Amino acid sequence: MKNGAVANQSEGTIRRSFSISTKSSPLFPFFIFVGFFLIWPIISLIIRSFKGNENEWTFANYLPLLHGSYFHAFVVSIKLASITALIGAILGSFFVYVIVNSAGPKFTSVLDSICAVFANSGGVPLAFMFIAAFGTEGLFTKFLKSVGWDIYAGNFTLFSFTGVVLVYSFFQIPLMILVFKPALQGLRKEWSEASINLGANSITYWRHVVIPILTPSFLSAFFLLFAGGFSAYATARAMTVGTVPLVPIIIGTLVDGNVISNQTNLGDALAVGMIVVAGVAMSGYLIAQRRANRWRAA
């Protein structure tokens, strides 16, 4: 009896592990891909960040991160990512609310496609788009001037921190719409009906039902936006030539410049610093996501 049970159990285990490996075998290309392009680079990056130019082990690469201009760059990068993520999250959720409540299904799917395109725009083309539109001789600048508003009359310039915030919002808001819409669509009519039947007015319904349900989704989306804004590189580089110090740009000059040689290990250390910040953001994302999923499963 006892023996039989053990035998059964181990047979079950064997069968299960066998079935897992056959089921996941189509994923092997994916694992190889992730291994090559994510895991291996991260490991070698971390190793290199602890090496000096003579291949010796050292902590020296990390010391400059703790003060001075490199530390400042982290502050500016985090500030930029937070501001653009916040703008994206707030405006994006407002748009989602409008879309979910007033747009028909056809219009919504058109909007989805548009948002997907905008959310994935980035790099030098995005910077150029804004330069061509809002630069000193941009199309919109000229148009606004023709109707009497010279946006360059005051202190405004596209090529500044404010300008970069403006440009980043262009992909942050659509991204927020894409990731936050399912959450708002998931609000069930029954809940609002039930609340009203139980005597709630719309304010209490929002305060006690909608906001608590949506907060985890909102936060997870915010962290996702933060991670995107934190790591963006080419757009800001093309627009500021280093006058706005951002960590990815500094890494770029250290590992891929024509001026500073043999400081790639410092760049590696900065990159590891970025991984840590992004890791914190992504943990926030995952925790919030898990809470948000509770409602979806229900």
Added chain:
Amino acid sequence: MRKSIISGVVAAIAVAVLPVTMATPSNAYTNFSKCSDLKACGGMDALVKAAQKEGKLNVITLPRDWANYGEAMDLFSKAFGIKITDDNPDGSSAYEIQTIKSAPDSKVPDAVDVGITYGVDNANLFAKYKVATWADIPAQYKDVSGRWYGDYNGQIALAYDTSIAKAPKSFADLKDPAFKNMVAIGGDPTGAQEALMSVFAANLASGGTTKNVQAGIDYFKALKASGNFVPVLANGQNLAAGAYKVSFSWDFNGPGSIASAAKIGKTIKYVIPTDAVIKGTPYIMAIPFNAPHPAAARLWTEFLFSQNKGMLTKDLGSTAGLTGSKIFASIMGGQNIWISGAAHPITEPAMRAKGLAIDPPAGFETPAGAKLVTPTPDEQTAAKALLKDQWPAISSK
């Protein structure tokens, strides 16, 4: 008297014949990865023959309109029948070094053209090879054993769109409110050599010395505060969009930029500023120790350092059946091709003395009596340290 003439002639014949006779038997076992000058490689005929046998040359990060490299590559290819592959034309010096270290054997560059610090810091990656014009390269810009040597340098010029009301002539001019929202730089000075030298030039124009670039940084700060400086990357695209009108640029990017601007209907002019002539430290040429086409690499380097005036691609006919040294002697050397691209080849002073240099393109002449200043590598390091902290601060509100 007579005897000495005869012996002179005999000696001359001997000198001319010797390399050939020596080359022929030794050719079979010349190790082109190791031979450290033309003689050791068996002479020009043998070198060309071996290079043609290899048939290929890998170069790296050479934009066609940079110092007229396009012409140099076309001419070399056509004259010797060697196919050139230019990897990542817009890449950086750091990329070149990285490729030597990590590319698969056949993709390693045969020759690199990098910022001087990259040569000094990575000398162990390069083979020893002294070009025939070695003696004309100034001592401070070459490695004694021939691992790397300066090839050409640039001077900082003002490039401007001729549609603007006032043509700038100096750094001081650009402070004028007429240039509001117009002035741009070619990159981040902590990452781009051209931008770093622009700061040195602004510094010099503002009364600073190469020892301390603070005055140059302050110049940009003031220009930013007055709204004249637009921190957009100075490149063809942004010029086309009208994002800037005046930029600081290497003079050797001039002919290419002028031509590509003309294609989009813009007229650009280059002028060497009257209040500061900064001549950059030269870029350097080096042959990686693991060059996959070692003979072609050495021929390419000899070609780039040749001071010949000869033919350009458009004038060159078929070279079939000609000996290597004949072909080499008939085409323009790289040093003059660089002059034609408004660059300043490293042996230019020696060439001028010997009457071998051609004239620079019109409009790119250095003003007569201008004092050329070149910051030393140490001064550049000091400037970078200062810029690292101060450049990001120039735009803070």
